[in-house]
Amino acid sequence: MKIDLAQLDLNIRQWLAASRQQILLAMQSPLTVNTKSSRKDLVTNVDRMNQQFLVTQILAAYPDAHIEGEEGHEAKIDRLKGLVFIIDPIDGTMNFVKQKANFAVMIGVYCDGTPVYGAILDVWRNELIVGGPDVPLMMNDQRLNQPEDAPLADGLLGVNGPMLINNRLHVAEIALASSGPRLLGSAGIEFKSVALGQQVGYISYLQPWDVAAGVAIGAAFGLKVTRPNGDALALLEPGVVVAAMPQAHAQIMEMMNA
Numbered sequence: 001m002k003i004d005l006a007q008l009d010l011n012i013r014q015w016l017a018a019s020r021q022q023i024l025l026a027m028q029s030p031l032t033v034n035t036k037s038s039r040k041d042l043v044t045n046v047d048r049m050n051q052q053f054l055v056t057q058i059l060a061a062y063p064d065a066h067i068e069g070e071e072g073h074e075a076k077i078d079r080l081k082g083l084v085f086i087i088d089p090i091d092g093t094m095n096f097v098k099q100k101a102n103f104a105v106m107i108g109v110y111c112d113g114t115p116v117y118g119a120i121l122d123v124w125r126n127e128l129i130v131g132g133p134d135v136p137l138m139m140n141d142q143r144l145n146q147p148e149d150a151p152l153a154d155g156l157l158g159v160n161g162p163m164l165i166n167n168r169l170h171v172a173e174i175a176l177a178s179s180g181p182r183l184l185g186s187a188g189i190e191f192k193s194v195a196l197g198q199q200v201g202y203i204s205y206l207q208p209w210d211v212a213a214g215v216a217i218g219a220a221f222g223l224k225v226t227r228p229n230g231d232a233l234a235l236l237e238p239g240v241v242v243a244a245m246p247q248a249h250a251q252i253m254e255m256m257n258a
Contacts, residue, residue: 001083001111005135008117012107015057016121016128019050019105023090023123033097042093047071050089050105058085068236070209080113080235086212092186100124104188108212113235118216120188120195129192131220137195146221147197152248155200158182158190163203169228169240169256171203177255178248191217194243201244201252208236214243224249228256 023046032045051071058065066077068086077084085107090096092103101124109117109132117132131137137144157178163171164181175181182199184190190202191214204210212235215225225233225243230253233241242252 003083003109003111003116005117005132008109009130009135011057011061012109012117012119012130013128015054016105016107016119018057019053019089020121020123020126022053023050023105027100031097040094042097043071044090044093044097046096047090047093051087054087054089054105054107058087068208068212070207078236080110082112084110086110086209086235088188088209088213091188091210092184095185102184102189103186104192106188106209106213108209108214108216110212110216110235115212115216115219118213118218120192120213120217122189122192127192129195129217131195131217133216133219135220137217137220139196144195145197147195147245149222149245149247150200152178152200152244152251154179155245155248156180156182156193156198157244157248158184158193158199158202158204160204163205163240169203170258174203174252174255177251187211187214190214191243194218194223194245195221200248201242203240203242203244203252205239206241207238211235211241211243218243222246226253228253230257 026046051069065083068077070088088106096103105121107119120129159181161183187210193199
């Protein structure tokens with residue numbers, strides 16, 4: 001399937017610009033907040049509103065596309081055949097509710113299971129990271145340098161809080177071997193930090209919509225993204241994800257599997 005990457009980039013930038021304005025406007029009114037699987041797994045009226053907006057825009061431009069979205073049961077798929085958009089309408093909903101900052105909107109685009117394009121919008125800072133295998137790494141309209149392939153000891157490491165506290169898969173030891181752990185509360189903000197060279201990697205338990213955009217963007221700069229045993233991701237399955245620059249990734253793998 002041939003995709004016009006320039007048009008795709010333009011479309012997604014326009015959708016996310018409109019999405020951001022709607023989110024900021026909605027934030028001026030009280031949020032409707034509900035829980036899903038637990039008291040820490042939140043969904044708001046803005047999550048649902050923004051997913052519906054993005055789904056509508058995608059299907060208007062790409063009527064044959066398949067969509068996997070975080071919220072509800074309508075935008076769901078069971079395979080990656082054809083053109084697929086994987087969206088997270090508000091990534092870091094707890095941050096969104098409690099901090100009104102440090103949350104993102106994410107779109108990952110795949111063709112027959114291969115990453116094509118990723119976009120992560122840091123809504124509050126109005127910083128948009130895009131990239132893909134054939135799309136240069138950019139923030140807003142500025143092309144970015146490739147992040148340094150630093151060893152684990154020389155970089156900060158994004159980690160999942162419960163995994164760090166419980167030393168699951170030796171994550172506490174791995175964090176101590178880095179320059180220091182960081183817990184940002186949003187996979188999108190974590191992947192953005194890696195793309196900007198602010199962190200050398202990120203370890204967490206992630207759902208498909210948490211990781212799809214980051215994997216696609218990472219393809220622009222050699223990010224290694226695997227399961228703890230080194231296997232490639234089955235993108236539609238949740239699980240622990242190790243995303244890091246090559247040197248750090250190799251060191252993390254060694255420590256996880258010692």
